[in-house]
Amino acid sequence: MPEAKNPxxxxxxxxxxxxxxxxxxxxxxxxxxxxxxxLPDEIAQLDALTALLAQYGVAEPDHPMTRLMQEGLAPMTRGGRRGGRAGRRQH
Known part of the structure; x- marks a missing residue:
């Protein structure tokens, strides 16, 4: 029997x-x-990642997919140089 489809x-x-x-x-x-x-538009990526981590990541914490999904849940930090004139402007 085929596995049930996971939304x-x-x-x-x-x-x-x-x-x-x-x-x-x-x-x-x-x-x-x-x-x-x-991923369908009606499913929020963060919610889906959280559910998938609970489903797979707990059993395999050292798997590279687990690490990548955890990174996907981490808040993005703003960094790097600003582009355009603001990035070249001297103070």
Missing amino acids: NDPKGLIRESYRIENIGEAECRSILMDWALS
Whole structure:
């Protein structure tokens, strides 16, 4: 019997990433990007990531997908140089 479709992982990408032996961070990053682009608009990414981490990450805390999903939940910090005139202006 096929597995039930998970609304937080409609294509099963995250589920399958945990089944691939010796998968690396680069492959997980690519899979996570595909997952994010294919997630339906009515599902909030942060909510979906939280649910998927609870489903898969607890059992496999050292998996590269777990680390990437945790990074996805971390608040973004503003950094780097400002572009345009403001970035070149001398004080």
